[in-house]
Structure formats: structure tokens, C-alpha cells
Amino acid sequence: MLNHERPPITQRRVQLMATCLCDAFYDDVARATVEVLEHLGVEVEFPEGQTCCGQPAFNGGDWEASRKVVRHTVRTFSGDLPVVVPSGSCAAMLFHGAPLEFEKESDRASVEALGRRTWEVLDFIVNGLGITSWPGRYDAKVAFHRSCHSRGTGTGEAATRLLGSIAGLTVAPFGEGEQCCGFGGTFSVSFPTISSAMGGLKLDHIRAVAPDALVSADMSCLMHLGGLAEKEGKPIKVLHAVQVLRDALRQGGLI
Amino acid sequence: MKFQQIDQFAANLRADTRESVHSGSKAGHEKRTSVLFDHYADPNRLRQIAGEIKQHVVENLDTYLPAVEARLQANGVIVHWASTAEAANEAVYSILQARGAKKMVKAKTMVSEETELGHFLEKRGIECVETDLGEFIIQIDGDHPSHIVKPIIHKNRREIATSFERHGLGAYNDDPETITRRARAHLRHKYLEADVGLTGANFVVAESGRIVLVTNEGNSRFCLAATKCHIAMIGIEKILPRDRDLGLLLNLLARSGTGQQLTVYTEFIRGPKAAPQEDGPEETHVVFVDNGRSEVLASDCREILRCIRCGACLNVCPVYRQASGHAYRSVYPGPVGAVLSPLLAGKQFPELADLPKASSLCGACNEVCPVNIPIPDLLLRLREKGKREGSEAAAAATPPMGAWSVMATQPAAWKLAMFGGKIMNVLPAKYIPVPALQAWQAKRTLPAWRGGAFRSWLRTRAQPAADVRSAKSEG
Numbered sequence: 027m028l029n030h031e032r033p034p035i036t037q038r039r040v041q042l043m044a045t046c047l048c049d050a051f052y053d054d055v056a057r058a059t060v061e062v063l064e065h066l067g068v069e070v071e072f073p074e075g076q077t078c079c080g081q082p083a084f085n086g087g088d089w090e091a092s093r094k095v096v097r098h099t100v101r102t103f104s105g106d107l108p109v110v111v112p113s114g115s116c117a118a119m120l121f122h123g124a125p126l127e128f129e130k131e132s133d134r135a136s137v138e139a140l141g142r143r144t145w146e147v148l149d150f151i152v153n154g155l156g157i158t159s160w161p162g163r164y165d166a167k168v169a170f171h172r173s174c175h176s177r178g179t180g181t182g183e184a185a186t187r188l189l190g191s192i193a194g195l196t197v198a199p200f201g202e203g204e205q206c207c208g209f210g211g212t213f214s215v216s217f218p219t220i221s222s223a224m225g226g227l228k229l230d231h232i233r234a235v236a237p238d239a240l241v242s243a244d245m246s247c248l249m250h251l252g253g254l255a256e257k258e259g260k261p262i263k264v265l266h267a268v269q270v271l272r273d274a275l276r277q278g279g280l281i
Numbered sequence: 282m283k284f285q286q287i288d289q290f291a292a293n294l295r296a297d298t299r300e301s302v303h304s305g306s307k308a309g310h311e312k313r314t315s316v317l318f319d320h321y322a323d324p325n326r327l328r329q330i331a332g333e334i335k336q337h338v339v340e341n342l343d344t345y346l347p348a349v350e351a352r353l354q355a356n357g358v359i360v361h362w363a364s365t366a367e368a369a370n371e372a373v374y375s376i377l378q379a380r381g382a383k384k385m386v387k388a389k390t391m392v393s394e395e396t397e398l399g400h401f402l403e404k405r406g407i408e409c410v411e412t413d414l415g416e417f418i419i420q421i422d423g424d425h426p427s428h429i430v431k432p433i434i435h436k437n438r439r440e441i442a443t444s445f446e447r448h449g450l451g452a453y454n455d456d457p458e459t460i461t462r463r464a465r466a467h468l469r470h471k472y473l474e475a476d477v478g479l480t481g482a483n484f485v486v487a488e489s490g491r492i493v494l495v496t497n498e499g500n501s502r503f504c505l506a507a508t509k510c511h512i513a514m515i516g517i518e519k520i521l522p523r524d525r526d527l528g529l530l531l532n533l534l535a536r537s538g539t540g541q542q543l544t545v546y547t548e549f550i551r552g553p554k555a556a557p558q559e560d561g562p563e564e565t566h567v568v569f570v571d572n573g574r575s576e577v578l579a580s581d582c583r584e585i586l587r588c589i590r591c592g593a594c595l596n597v598c599p600v601y602r603q604a605s606g607h608a609y610r611s612v613y614p615g616p617v618g619a620v621l622s623p624l625l626a627g628k629q630f631p632e633l634a635d636l637p638k639a640s641s642l643c644g645a646c647n648e649v650c651p652v653n654i655p656i657p658d659l660l661l662r663l664r665e666k667g668k669r670e671g672s673e674a675a676a677a678a679t680p681p682m683g684a685w686s687v688m689a690t691q692p693a694a695w696k697l698a699m700f701g702g703k704i705m706n707v708l709p710a711k712y713i714p715v716p717a718l719q720a721w722q723a724k725r726t727l728p729a730w731r732g733g734a735f736r737s738w739l740r741t742r743a744q745p746a747a748d749v750r751s752a753k754s755e756g
């Protein structure tokens with residue numbers, strides 16, 4: 027179980043971990059995160075020295091390399107503000123993965139402390155700030171892919187709750203929603219056959235409900251699924267849930 | 282090594298085999314889910330409790346093993362200890378020899394697959410007949426089980442009908458009922474001719490010495506009814522503390538394994554027949570098999586010893602569904618096998634160290650496991666061990682992390698790389714000699730590189746909140 031105890035949110039100020047994927051490819055997701063948080067009156071700090079959460083090497087088995095990156099992340103996100111991440115996977119790395127690879131390390135406590143104040147952004151909005159419905163408007167039918175690293179966390183429910191409350195928006199359930207999309211980090215390149223076959227099954231289920239967009243809390247899954255779909259010549263529109271929240275505010279004239 | 286072997290295996294797998302494995306495991310998972318969630322308000326709590334019971338056993342094996350031995354002996358059972366596969370096979374063989382036995386019928390037991398008991402005995406002139414229908418088909422085909430509960434999940438009935446025909450069990454007929462009847466007619470004689478019946482055990486209770494067996498075909502019961510000697514080959518982790526723990530564990534085993542509320546046959550065996558019983562074995566032997574389990578117990582993956590071999594993690598696993606059980610090159614496939622097989626391999630660990638890589642770490646296995654084993658965490662620990670021990674099999678097709686970790690610890694270098702990545706927008710991927718990138722692009726497109734764009738937006742926008750809002754309304 028990935029769920030963890032976190033101190034209650036008392037102040038409206040956070041540190042943003044943009045994630046390496048948003049740094050490299052998905053700037054609008056990071057931007058939407060800032061805009062949504064600021065709309066909620068949350069002040070967002072962006073520690074400039076941030077790079078990656080350390081997950082690629084952790085999953086690949088190179089814990090020595092991974093620990094170096096985690097230590098860098100711990101230093102970069104010093105202080106005691108909540109750390110908000112637009113990725114269930116990077117958040118889980120910090121509150122579950124990193125403590126696992128630091129089990130026998132002397133600086134384990136500082137790693138665990140960072141984990142305790144780390145939140146996936148939708149989880150933060152619903153379970154941290156206590157916001158359970160979303161204003162504005164978004165006219166579309168979307169499919170929501172529950173990314174695997176949010177198993178056992180508040181993210182999946184938070185996302186369906188927020189998305190489901192937006193005027194004009196329907197969330198269309200699709201078959202075998204609990205199954206993995208096949209991304210899996212380095213798995214996607216070391217097991218390309220299996221990874222893409224898993225993605226293909228997921229896309230079949232998603233296409234069966236003909237959504238206007240595929241939405242998730244993890245850009246990594248969406249990069250994989252969107253990339254597969256485009257390679258097949260049948261592209262689908264992919265959006266991070268926080269982009270939908272931001273666009274709903276825009277369409278509702280709220281920002 | 283250029284490829285991960287399991288991915289290669291999946292790439293070469295016959296389409297109809299994949300279809301059999303995929304549909305069989307998917308159906309198994311769906312049955313499991315409904316029989317658990319329709320009947321129980323909180324099955325996850327049950328999984329936790331069962332996990333705690335088994336973990337307690339694992340942590341206290343040193344006291345439970347002598348306790349169960351004493352209990353079994355008090356019940357008239359002869360107890361043997363085997364530290365290796367060979368020792369276990371030898372123990373069985375010497376029991377057969379002492380009785381002058383030449384024929385044995387056996388029920389399905391995974392531990393005997395581990396020790397390759399069948400081959401061992403056949404080489405020594407003992408006829409050893411599998412009586413579980415699936416295992417029987419595996420035996421006549423000279424095949425290997427590809428699932429721990431449904432050994433022939435990879436076969437369709439046409440293949441089975443062909444095997445029966447080839448083996449002289451009647452003209453081709455792929456009607457399941459006919460196949461079953463023919464197997465039954467064939468096996469009935471074998472039971473009557475056999476000197477010894479061998480089974481495994483699903484549980485052995487420390488409190489009572491009860492050996493508990495579940496089947497759906499009743500074949501283990503036949504193995505004991507007609508023979509004079511019963512041998513149970515049992516992994517040392519199969520112990521449960523108390524009889525009343527069976528209520529929970531039998532329930533979870535059947536529901537998780539086959540989607541039944543309870544298996545069709547559940548046997549509680551106390552020992553050899555005692556007055557006033559008229560039938561049953563005169564002699565009962567238990568061979569406790571270690572075969573690497575003590576080392577697993579000493580490792581940081583000991584939670585895997587909780588496993589009750591239900592197969593639910595195989596059924597739910599998307600990798601297993603694509604690759605099939607034989608891809609795992611070992612007795613235990615799927616998520617449980619990806620942890621257990623390399624560990625049981627002992628010194629040969631590096632050869633199987635790629636198994637823990639065969640996972641997207643989606644966590645579905647942990648979510649279904651009736652004893653709540655944190656399989657993804659164990660896979661990760663074994664990946665680390667594989668890397669540390671320099672396993673080539675594990676390293677295959679894995680992107681190296683050295684350069685990445687340098688960049689990711691130096692913000693200046695990181696920012697430069699964010700900028701430099703833009704080259705990918707102009708240079709076609711095939712000219713970029715990074716294997717991981719090639720593998721990615723073989724199956725998927727890459728989105729446009731926008732390295733640093735978020736940071737420059739942050740820098741160039743005026744003050745937060747208010748200004749962002751006005752900028753938006755203008756745009």
C-alpha cells in the first residue's frame with residue numbers, strides 16, 4: 027500500500043516539483059499546475075535546482091545512481107512546505123520508492139521526511155485543501171486512465187471526483203480500467219513488445235468509448251499511449267487532469 | 282545481450298498460445314474479483330489478516346517446524362527433512378524402495394515440479410503417473426506447466442485432443458467432457474495398480490498436525506484411497522499455526538485461485554489409518570523440502586514465503602498475459618515466479634535475474650494477493666541485487682544511468698541538457714544512436730521537445746496570480 031500519513035495543510039504555500047517530463051516535454055502541464063494552484067490562492071515556489079525524482083535508476087536497479095539523485099532532490103526541496111507534483115508516479119517515488127532504497131542509509135530520515143510532505147497535485151487539491159468540486163466549464167467526454175502509481179493513494183478518487191463535478195464534462199468509464207498501460211519507465215524500452223501490446227489493449231478499450239480526450243494524472247502513461255496511438259496513425263488527444271481543471275476555469279471565465 | 286529474454290519470448294509467441302493464456306487468466310481474474318467482492322464487505326482487510334498470519338509463520342519457522350514435526354509424529358506420521366531437491370527426491374525414492382514399490386500415482390504439487398521428482402523416479406524405473414488432468418496432459422506431452430494452478434492454460438482443447446489421440450487415448454475428439462471421461466477411464470486403472478500415492482499439501486497445521494489438501498477433481502483422494510502408502514511432499518513454509526486459521530486461508534485460496542467459494546474437495550489428513558477406519562494408507566510420510574527456502578528466509582525478500590500458490594498474481598499480471606508462463610524459464614512463472622525463481626536458483630541467481638525486470642511495477646499483483654505480498658517492492662530489491670551482482674541477463678536492453686545521474690545532480694548541466702534536447706526536434710530519431718530512444722521510437726512517436734519552456738514561462742511572466750489572470754483574459 028502506498029498511502030501514507032501526511033501532516034494537514036495549514037498554509038497556502040507549496041513547492042512545485044515540475045517533474046523531468048514536464049521540464050522536457052510538457053511545459054503546459056507544469057504551467058497548468060501553477061495556474062490551478064494560484065487560482066486556489068496557493069502560492070507556488072519553484073526551486074530552480076530541481077531535476078528528476080530519481081525514479082528511472084531506482085526502477086532500473088541502479089540504486090546507487092538513484093540515491094545520488096534523491097539526495098540532490100532532498101537538498102533542493104529543503105524546508106517544510108508541502109511539495110506538489112503533477113505526477114502520481116514521481117510522488118510515489120518520493121513517499122514510497124525512495125524510502126525503500128534508503129532503508130539501510132544513514133540519511134534515511136531526511137528522505138522519509140520529504141516523502142511525508144509530498145503530494146500528487148489532485149490528491150493535494152481534494153485531500154489536502156479539502157476541495158471536492160470544480161467550477162467553470164469543459165464541454166467534452168473524456169476517458170480517465172488511472173495510472174498505476176496512484177494505486178492505494180487518494181489520486182484516482184480525487185481525479186474522478188473533481189473531473190466528474192465539472193459542468194459540461196462527462197467521464198466515460200472503459201473496460202479493464204485497472205490494467206496497466208504498459209509504460210513502466212525503463213520497462214517501456216527494455217520490454218518494447220510487451221509494453222506496446224499492453225498499450226494496445228488499453229487503447230482498444232479507450233477507443234471503444236470514443237472520448238474527446240484521454241486524461242490522466244501521469245504524463246508518462248500519456249506519452250506512451252499517445253505515442254502509440256500516433257504511431258498507428260490514429261492519434262488521440264491526451265491531457266493531464268490539471269490541464270482540464272485549468273481549461274475549465276478558462277472556459278468559465280474564471281481566469 | 283541485446284534483448285530482454287522475456288520480451289523476446291513474447292515477441293515470438295504463437296498468437297493462439299497468447300490468446301489462450303490471455304483469455305484464461307483474464308477470466309480467472311474476473312471470477313476472483315466477483316466472488317470476493319460480491320460476498321465480502323472488505324476483502325482487502327481479509328488479505329491483510331491472512332498476510333499477517335503467514336508472515337508470523339515465516340518469522341517463527343524455527344519454532345513452528347519442530348512443533349509440527351512433533352505433532353505429526355504423535356499422529357503416526359513419519360517425518361523426513363530434505364535440504365535440497367536431490368535430497369527430497371532421494372527421500373521419496375528410499376520410501377518406495379523400502380516398500381518394493383514400482384508404481385506411484387501423484388496429485389498436483391508444485392514442489393515436486395521444483396525437484397523434478399517425476400524424471401528422477403522414472404530414471405530409476407518407477408512409473409509415476411500424474412492424476413491431475415492438466416498435469417496428466419503436460420506429462421503425456423512432455424511439456425511443462427505454464428501456470429501454477431492451471432498448468433495447461435497455454436493449450437486449447439484442439440491441442441489436447443491431438444495429444445490424446447497421439448497417446449492412444451481414442452480417436453480425435455475435442456469435446457471437453459469426452460476428454461475428461463477418457464482421462465478418467467485411463468487413470469482409474471492407474472490408481473488401482475499403484476503402490477504409493479504422492480501429494481503435496483496446501484497447509485499443514487502446527488496445532489493439530491493436519492495435512493490439508495484441496496483439489497477440484499478429487500484425484501488426490503483417489504491417490505490415497507487405493508494405495509497403502511501416502512507421501513506428502515511439502516515446502517517448509519506451508520505451516521499454519523491453528524486449525525481455525527484454515528477458515529480464512531481456505532476461503533481466500535479458493536476464491537483467489539479459481540474464483541470458487543471453496544474448492545470441490547478439501548481433505549484433512551491426520552495420518553495413517555487408525556481403527557476403526559477400514560481404508561486408507563497404512564503408512565504416511567511427510568517430506569519437508571527446504572530447497573533454498575532457508576536462504577529466502579534470510580534475505581530481504583522473505584515475504585514471498587507467505588505465498589499460498591493461488592495463482593491470482595499470474596492471472597492479473599499484464600506481462601504474464603502477454604508472455605505466457607514458459608517465458609519465465611522456471612517452475613514458478615508470473616509475479617510470484619519473478620521473485621521466487623531467481624531466489625530459489627541460489628548461486629544461479631544471475632541467470633534468472635532478468636525475471637524481476639519483467640514488470641511495469643503496476644502493483645496489480647500486490648492488490649490481488651490473498652496474503653498481501655508486496656511483490657513490486659521485492660521485484661525492485663531483486664533488480665538492485667541483479668545490478669549489484671553484475672547479471673548480464675538483468676542488464677540486457679536496460680538504459681545505463683551513469684550520465685543521467687551526473688546531469689540530474691548538477692542543475693547547470695541539467696538545464697543545458699534541457700536546451701540541447703531540442704536537437705531531437707530537427708534530427709530524425711534514427712540518427713540519434715541511443716538504444717533506449719530507438720526502442721521507444723520503434724513503437725511510439727515522441728512528443729516535441731520543449732526543454733526549458735516551463736522555466737522560461739515562469740521567469741518571463743510578471744508577478745503571479747493577478748497578472749496571470751489578466752494575461753489570460755487578454756489572450
Ligand code: SF4
Pocket residue numbers: 537587588589590591592593594595617646649650651652653654
Ligand atoms: S504471490 Fe500471492 S497472489 Fe501470487 S500465487 Fe502467491 S499467494 Fe497467490
